[in-house]
Amino acid sequence: MRHSDIKAQGLIRLLTQGLLALGEQKTANELGDRSRYIGMSDIGKSMECMRAAVASKLGLSAVPAATAVGGLAPDDLVRVLGQQLILQRGHWQEHGIEKALDATGVKLVPQLEISVEHNGVPIKAHLDFTLVWGGQRPAVRILELKSNGRILESLYASYEAQLYGQVGLLKSCWAEPSFSVPQTELQQVTFPQAIQRLFNVALPESPDNVDIEAWVLSISMDKVKPFGPYLPDMGMLETCLQTAVAIWRTTEDVRSASLGLNDLDYCQGFHPLCDWCDVNTDCPKFQAVSIPSDSACGLELEELAMLKERKTALEERIAESEKRIRQTYSLIGAQDWISTGNHRFRVVTVAGRKTLDRSLVLDTLSSLIGNEIKAQSALDECVKTGKPYDRLYIGKINKPLKSAA
Template sequence: MQPDTIKAQGLLRLLTQGLLAHGEQKTANELGDRSQYIGMSDIGKGMECMRAAVASKLGLSAIPAATAVGEFAHEELGRVLGRQIILQRGHWQEYGIEKALTATGVKLVPQLEISIEHNGVPIKAHLDFTLVWGGKRPAVRILELKSNERIPASLYASYEAQLYGQVGLLKSCWAQPCFSVPQTEVQSVTFPQAIQSIFNVALPKLPDGVDIESWVLSISRSEVKSFGPYLADMGMLEACLQAAVGIWRTTEDVRSGSLDLNDLDYCRGFHPLCDWCDVNADCPKFQAVNIPSDSACGLELEELAMLKERKATLEKRIAESEERIRQTYSLIGAKDWISTKDHRFRVTTIAGRKTLDRSQMLDKLTSLIGDELKAQTALEQCEKSGKPFERLYVSKINKMLKSAA
């Protein structure tokens, strides 16, 4: 290996170690020991996949310790670094969003903690941002940030459970000494006391007259979308609390050996978050025939996975480049072709794809025939189904790197 290559690898190794160490410190400072309580994200995860939620409480994870970076081979280093860049992008966005909101003069509390015990189970909610307005029309807005590669059309059920748990706890615990701000003197006070201490703003002693909402801000590299409002619902809060108790009790059973992790319920069918699950390596959902990695078939499968990753990266770069060129074409006022040394380019408007509105067609047929059942039958007789086809899915395996505590 060339000296410059060794230095480049050393720099990437240093960056990877720093990202892992920063993630460990941030979690410890803001969230504490997550094995000692059930958080809102645990509840959301548990409602969709009990196995993943319990594994998280047991300390099973595909995220290595910062001290292990020196042992990584080149390929493993690249995989861990790439995953950390994606996972920690949310922390960087959180810092920037906090600065942006603070610049408006809004009264904002970062990482407000609500801590309770329900049926002997310790439960905590950590609110990314809590925005407060006092005066004659007091209002509180909980803002949860989600970093997404692509903005979803609708929120995942696990995210919504997290939001309902947060806003429900804020309203139900308003006048109880359950609120703290990590690394400050604001510890174990009521919500009005916390706001009075931080901003010298008086809020009602009870939440009944306060406008309380919870929102999600989904952020990708180039888009932002808000989801909400989510309002306090005692039925949803009770469901969240019961889920917390279930996760806690089940974790105790698995830890004691009376229950096996793979006996737990897991997410059925396709779910976009499964690829990011830290414990998907031996999940029963992905039971598979193991093929030796050095066999001809194993090598071809790994090459296919690598090519598909490259394809996804290239398609994204192509889409971004095409968008820039279309914008430039419009800005320079080009009407015809523009050319370079070996290629010419032109932006044209293509007519939209024509489709049939099935509902509207049924209404038209009904009005012509005078019988909705006959119209429905006629429409079904004209429908044609395409032939079944096969689709190949490629999904990453996130190997667990720590043993159960």
């Protein structure tokens, strides 16, 4: 290896080690020992896949400790760095959003912790941001940030469960000493006490007349989309609490070996969680016929996976380039073709795609027929299902990390 390559790899190793150490510190400072309670993200995860949720409670993580980076093989180093950049991008955005909200002067509590015990199970919620308004019409807004490569079309069920858990706990524990702000002396106080001490704002002793909502902000590199509002719903909260008890008990059963991890329910079908899952190597969902990676078929499959990765990267570059050229075209006020070398370019406005708004059709039909059930069944009769087709699914196996030696 060339001297400059060795130096470059040292730099990558240092950065990876720093990101892992930062992640460890943040978890310890803000979340504490996650094996000793059930968090809202555990509840959300279990609603998608109980096996993955229990595995993470058991500490079965594929993320190496910061101190282990020196021993990682180069390809594992690149993989770990890529995962950490995606993961920690959310923390950086959180920091920036906190500063932006602070700059507005709004009364903001970052990382408010609510802790309760339900049927003997310790449960905690960590709220990214809690915004408070006092006065005649007191209001509280919970904001949960989700950093996404591309803005979400709709919210995953796991995110919604998290939100219902957070907003339900805020209301039901309002007057209980269940609230703490990590790294401050505010520990185990009621919500009005915390707000009084932080901002000198008096909130009512009961949450009944307080306007409480929770929202998710899906954030990409250049867009934000809010999802909400989610209101306190005691039925949804009860479901979350029961789910927490189920995760806790199941984790104990697996720990004591009265149940195996592979006996647990897991999510079916194609699921984005699987590519990121720390225990996907031996998941029964992917009981596979193993073929040697250097066989003709193995090589072709590996090549296909690599080509698809390149295709995704290319599509992102094309989209960025098109966006930049469209912006430049409008900035220079061009109206006509621009030609250069062997190509010509022009931006034209084309008619938007026509789609049918299903809920509008239902409303219109209902008012015409005067019966919503009949309108719904008329609509259902018009739905055409295409023939089943084969889809080739490619997923990453998160193999144990190799040593550099």
